Amino acid sequence: MLTTQRIMLWVMAATLPGLLALIHFFGWGVLINVLWCMGIAMATEALILWIRARPVQHTLMDGSAALTGLLLGLSLPPLLPWWIALVATASAIILAKHLYGGLGSNLFNPAMVGYALVLVSFPEAMSTRWALPLSLQETPLSLLDSLSVFTGLGSTSVDAFTGATPLDDYKHAIDGAIASQVTTAPIYGDRVALGWEWVNLGFLAGGLLLIQRRIITWHIPVSLLGALTIMALLFGYDPDQSVPLSLHLLAGGTMLGAFFIATDPVSAATSNRGKLWYGAGIGVLLYTIRAWGSYPDAVAFAVLLMNLAVPFLDYYTRPRTRGHKRAGRGVPS
Amino acid sequence: MGTQFDFPGGIHPPDNKLRSLQTPIRQAPLPDRLTVPLRQHRGDPGRVVVAVGDHVLTGQPLSEGQPGRSVPVHAPTSGTITAIKSHEVPHASGLEETCILIEADGRDQWYKLAPCPDSASTAERYDHLHRTGVVGLGGAGFPTRDKLQSAEAAPDVLILNGAECEPYITADQALMRERPDSVVAGALALWRLVGAGRCLIGIEDNKPDAIEALRQSAEGTSVEIRVVATRYPSGGERQLIQLLTGLEVPSGGLPADVGVLCQNVATAVAVDRSLRLGEPVIQRITTLTGEALARPGNIEARIGTPLDHLLFEAGLDPQRLHRLIMGGPLMGFDLTTTGLPLIKTANCLIAGTAGEFPDPPVPQPCIRCGLCEQACPVDLLPQQLYWFASAGEHRKAEHFDLFDCIECGACDWVCPSHLPLTEYYRHSKGVLRQEQKEQAEADHARQRFEERQARLEREQAEREERRRARQQAREQRHNVAPAEASEAATAAATSPTAPGPDRETLIQRRDQARQKVEEAQAQLAEAREQTPEAVPKLERALNKHQKRLDAAEKALSDAQEDT
Ligand code: SF4
Ligand code: SF4
Numbered sequence: 001m002l003t004t005q006r007i008m009l010w011v012m013a014a015t016l017p018g019l020l021a022l023i024h025f026f027g028w029g030v031l032i033n034v035l036w037c038m039g040i041a042m043a044t045e046a047l048i049l050w051i052r053a054r055p056v057q058h059t060l061m062d063g064s065a066a067l068t069g070l071l072l073g074l075s076l077p078p079l080l081p082w083w084i085a086l087v088a089t090a091s092a093i094i095l096a097k098h099l100y101g102g103l104g105s106n107l108f109n110p111a112m113v114g115y116a117l118v119l120v121s122f123p124e125a126m127s128t129r130w131a132l133p134l135s136l137q138e139t140p141l142s143l144l145d146s147l148s149v150f151t152g153l154g155s156t157s158v159d160a161f162t163g164a165t166p167l168d169d170y171k172h173a174i175d176g177a178i179a180s181q182v183t184t185a186p187i188y189g190d191r192v193a194l195g196w197e198w199v200n201l202g203f204l205a206g207g208l209l210l211i212q213r214r215i216i217t218w219h220i221p222v223s224l225l226g227a228l229t230i231m232a233l234l235f236g237y238d239p240d241q242s243v244p245l246s247l248h249l250l251a252g253g254t255m256l257g258a259f260f261i262a263t264d265p266v267s268a269a270t271s272n273r274g275k276l277w278y279g280a281g282i283g284v285l286l287y288t289i290r291a292w293g294s295y296p297d298a299v300a301f302a303v304l305l306m307n308l309a310v311p312f313l314d315y316y317t318r319p320r321t322r323g324h325k326r327a328g329r330g331v332p333s
Numbered sequence: 334m335g336t337q338f339d340f341p342g343g344i345h346p347p348d349n350k351l352r353s354l355q356t357p358i359r360q361a362p363l364p365d366r367l368t369v370p371l372r373q374h375r376g377d378p379g380r381v382v383v384a385v386g387d388h389v390l391t392g393q394p395l396s397e398g399q400p401g402r403s404v405p406v407h408a409p410t411s412g413t414i415t416a417i418k419s420h421e422v423p424h425a426s427g428l429e430e431t432c433i434l435i436e437a438d439g440r441d442q443w444y445k446l447a448p449c450p451d452s453a454s455t456a457e458r459y460d461h462l463h464r465t466g467v468v469g470l471g472g473a474g475f476p477t478r479d480k481l482q483s484a485e486a487a488p489d490v491l492i493l494n495g496a497e498c499e500p501y502i503t504a505d506q507a508l509m510r511e512r513p514d515s516v517v518a519g520a521l522a523l524w525r526l527v528g529a530g531r532c533l534i535g536i537e538d539n540k541p542d543a544i545e546a547l548r549q550s551a552e553g554t555s556v557e558i559r560v561v562a563t564r565y566p567s568g569g570e571r572q573l574i575q576l577l578t579g580l581e582v583p584s585g586g587l588p589a590d591v592g593v594l595c596q597n598v599a600t601a602v603a604v605d606r607s608l609r610l611g612e613p614v615i616q617r618i619t620t621l622t623g624e625a626l627a628r629p630g631n632i633e634a635r636i637g638t639p640l641d642h643l644l645f646e647a648g649l650d651p652q653r654l655h656r657l658i659m660g661g662p663l664m665g666f667d668l669t670t671t672g673l674p675l676i677k678t679a680n681c682l683i684a685g686t687a688g689e690f691p692d693p694p695v696p697q698p699c700i701r702c703g704l705c706e707q708a709c710p711v712d713l714l715p716q717q718l719y720w721f722a723s724a725g726e727h728r729k730a731e732h733f734d735l736f737d738c739i740e741c742g743a744c745d746w747v748c749p750s751h752l753p754l755t756e757y758y759r760h761s762k763g764v765l766r767q768e769q770k771e772q773a774e775a776d777h778a779r780q781r782f783e784e785r786q787a788r789l790e791r792e793q794a795e796r797e798e799r800r801r802a803r804q805q806a807r808e809q810r811h812n813v814a815p816a817e818a819s820e821a822a823t824a825a826a827t828s829p830t831a832p833g834p835d836r837e838t839l840i841q842r843r844d845q846a847r848q849k850v851e852e853a854q855a856q857l858a859e860a861r862e863q864t865p866e867a868v869p870k871l872e873r874a875l876n877k878h879q880k881r882l883d884a885a886e887k888a889l890s891d892a893q894e895d896t
Binding site: 001002003004006007058059062064102103104105214215217265266268270271272314318319320321322323324325328 | 700707
């Protein structure tokens with residue numbers, strides 16, 4: 001039998017393939033981020049529960065805070081200074097979760113609120129602190145170096161280890177070149193995007209596991225990836241003009257977003273049909289912002305915007321109750 | 334075989350049926366004392382036709398049906414009536430009902446039974462069933478006559494429900510595997526009675542013994558045995574109909590609306606015995622199970638038998654008993670005492686241990702995981718209903734089709750946060766029903782008030798009319814023929830020449846009326862401040878007093894003119 005706690009544990013476990021791939025390709029910074037964010041999330045949660053006079057241990061055990069921390073750790077650039085991750089995590093727990101009443105009552109996806117907040121507050125760090133794949137770093141960043149970058153102590157300069165992500169790079173480089181020229185850059189590797197392709201496949205595998213365990217349903221990932229694909233084929237069919245579909249699917253946070261973030265049940269649409277619309281909405285927004293906005297990746301904004309649409313979706317996508325001719329509609333008076 | 338139709342959702346809980354299927358149906362020994370509740374069905378209690386001290390025979394009517402859904406009950410054995418009083422009965426809310434207490438004489442002498450004559454019309458047959466106390470034995474207890482009558486025309490399909498999908502319960506399975514002939518006889522009796530096009534017996538595939546037995550008994554008849562995949566709640570009436578026919582019973586409607594009649598298998602047997610033998614419903618097969626029982630099994634017992642008698646018979650270990658459930662673990666309810674009687678709708682009694690039924694964990698917040706939605710056989714959004722119900726927004730829950738919830742408990746069962754969802758739905762429905770009732774009462778009261786008001790106004794107008802007529806008569810007499818104060822004129826009761834009320838009385842009356850008007854004005858002013866809803870009523874009252882005052886003044890001035 002599933003319990004809420006076990007659901008959270010399953011989701012966390014399912015991130016492992018992706019997490020391992022991230023560590024493998026991008027170094028210790030990822031792990032440091034993840035552990036740090038999880039720790040902060042649980043500490044903040046405990047503090048708030050204590051202030052709200054709720055049972056701290058019992059509630060903490062539900063695992064939802066740890067999961068929020070984990071997802072943030074996975075989303076943030078790996079070489080971020082500690083305090084940005086702290087701001088992101090603490091605001092996720094305090095602003096997005098507890099100000100709305102705690103687990104189950106939040107309108108927005110907490111991890112994405114935290115992410116978006118630091119993205120707009122510290123755009124510089126959030127776009128330049130992406131680690132290069134280890135194999136492209138001259139002397140790969142050691143655990144100690146990573147810690148020193150993380151803490152800001154020591155003198156390790158990050159410039160030698162960071163660079164634009166493939167999504168970012170392609171978007172800008174394609175303006176003055178053609179696809180075959182752009183993709184000769186080492187960050188694209190031999191296939192799609194060095195490292196990122198495995199990370200995304202890892203998250204895809206974990207996501208399929210969650211579907212198989214019936215912890216999530218297929219509706220959101222399928223409609224999200226479907227909509228993204230259609231948009232990319234429709235508007236970005238020419239790789240000499242815009243980012244190709246393969247990069248959309250296998251670089252950046254696409255799979256993490258599709259299977260682990262957009263599927264957060266609390267802030268997603270309720271009915272199966274609602275989930276289809278919700279996922280499709282995220283897919284369309286994701287492409288729109290990536291292609292025509294100023295951010296290279298856009299999982300956070302796409303998810304948050306569709307969170308806003310959830311109450312509306314929920315009122316207009318109710319399933320047809322058996323025994324009724326038509327599905328109920330609209331807002332109850 | 335099988336079905337091509339489906340209903341959404343459903344769950345597969347462990348069925349725990351084997352424990353009670355190890356032995357054949359046993360007969361419960363006759364108890365010394367029995368308690369027969371007057372109401373064991375959905376509807377109102379019948380009228381008692383016996384008195385304390387009476388000696389009754391087995392099967393003798395104890396009450397008679399009243400108009401409406403009121404079904405009689407019968408003496409389960411012969412003995413003396415020792416009391417007719419309120420007594421606790423098995424009910425989700427621990428209700429008390431009027432019960433007839435019988436001290437058995439141990440002889441079990443039968444009352445003379447009257448089978449239904451062959452010449453009886455369909456309506457007479459329905460009434461016969463009603464007189465013999467036949468109600469739905471599957472658990473709902475709906476009066477069988479009323480259910481049969483609900484169809485205006487003969488149904489297309491008669492379905493006997495032998496799905497018995499809820500865990501633990503095996504009463505129908507035991508009946509079908511051990512007495513398949515009676516089940517088929519019951520099916521045929523019902524079929525003849527309602528004249529349906531087809532007759533199906535629906536049964537879940539986890540009962541191979543019962544399926545085999547029924548197949549053999551049904552050979553040579555046109556009764557079809559339909560096996561459905563085991564999935565809770567396939568035995569729900571609407572779900573079984575959907576599985577077997579693909580038809581959806583409309584919301585708020587009856588199976589008859591789609592040309593289906595559905596009856597439980599045990600009810601069909603009772604129908605047959607009632608028609609053929611005249612036998613009233615005085616006993617039933619009940620599953621006694623749970624790990625606190627040393628000898629679980631199915632037992633045929635008289636209605637009114639104390640439950641502790643049955644539990645003792647099944648080897649209850651009171652030390653291990655943790656939860657006592659009437660019905661199944663999903664739709665049943667907890668009993669807090671064993672001192673209750675067996676009733677017609679009691680298909681199962683579970684004496685569970687703490688290991689078997691651990692106390693539910695502390696509920697956690699709903700995380701909107703949607704598992705409940707995937708499990709709901711009606712395609713409701715249980716999490717949304719819960720959201721509204723727990724916030725007290727019952728109207729919104731109603732808007733989200735709360736009343737289509739069949740309270741199957743599938744959503745509770747899957748909920749990872751262990752929320753008692755169905756409890757919330759029941760509560761919400763209760764609140765809404767209460768509101769509806771109060772609304773109806775208020776409407777009724779308002780209507781009555783308005784009718785009374787209209788009547789008063791009419792009377793007032795008539796009085797006014799009479800007064801005017803009198804005055805006219807008087808004026809004529811004054812002006813035209815004062816001398817001819819004829820007898821006819823004096824006959825008018827209040828003519829001034831007649832010894833009418835003197836001036837003193839009239840003044841008194843006027844003063845009284847004036848006082849009333851003042852009082853009414855004061856009341857009205859107060860109501861305007863504090864109880865605005867009473868204002869219209871008080872205004873009308875003031876109006877009335879004002880008219881009376883006018884009348885009194887007029888009468889006085891008339892009198893003064895006269896003198
Ligand atoms: S199963 Fe429970 S926790 Fe999940 S959505 Fe339904 S009510 Fe909420
Ligand atoms: S109890 Fe009601 S809401 Fe829950 S699964 Fe059954 S029908 Fe659906």
